[in-house]
Amino acid sequence: MSGAEVSEPAPLVDPVARIGDACLARRNVECRVCGEACEWSAIRFRPRPGGVVQPEVVLENCTGCADCVVVCPTQAIECTERAAQQAAGDVGQEGEKT
Numbered sequence: 001m002s003g004a005e006v007s008e009p010a011p012l013v014d015p016v017a018r019i020g021d022a023c024l025a026r027r028n029v030e031c032r033v034c035g036e037a038c039e040w041s042a043i044r045f046r047p048r049p050g051g052v053v054q055p056e057v058v059l060e061n062c063t064g065c066a067d068c069v070v071v072c073p074t075q076a077i078e079c080t081e082r083a084a085q086q087a088a089g090d091v092g093q094e095g096e097k098t
């Protein structure tokens with residue numbers, strides 16, 4: 001036994017997808033790859049006046065399966081804790097409260 005510690009990130013308790021600033025749509029390049037990959041319909045696309053549609057995660061539908069994470073061409077999606085994302089109000093994804 002070497003006793004070497006392997007630092008692994010703690011597994012997420014209840015993961016959901018989060019879309020970051022690397023998303024092509026944020027740069028006005030239309031892309032729907034993540035939405036097409038999500039079999040839970042947890043990514044919807046909201047029209048943006050004067051720009052391309054913007055993806056956003058519907059937290060209540062997201063299972064944290066990470067299918068969208070692996071297909072995103074710019075690695076813009078990560079999985080984070082649902083509770084943290086809800087508490088943060090999901091700035092940048094949720095343009096309105098329901």
Ligand code: SF4
Pocket residue numbers: 019022023024025031032033034035055071072073074075076077
């Ligand atoms: S696949 Fe990635 S780049 Fe494309 S819309 Fe989704 S988050 Fe944005």
Ligand code: SF4
Pocket residue numbers: 016017037038039040041042043057061062063064065066067068069
């Ligand atoms: S993590 Fe899975 S369920 Fe959630 S948005 Fe991505 S593909 Fe859909």
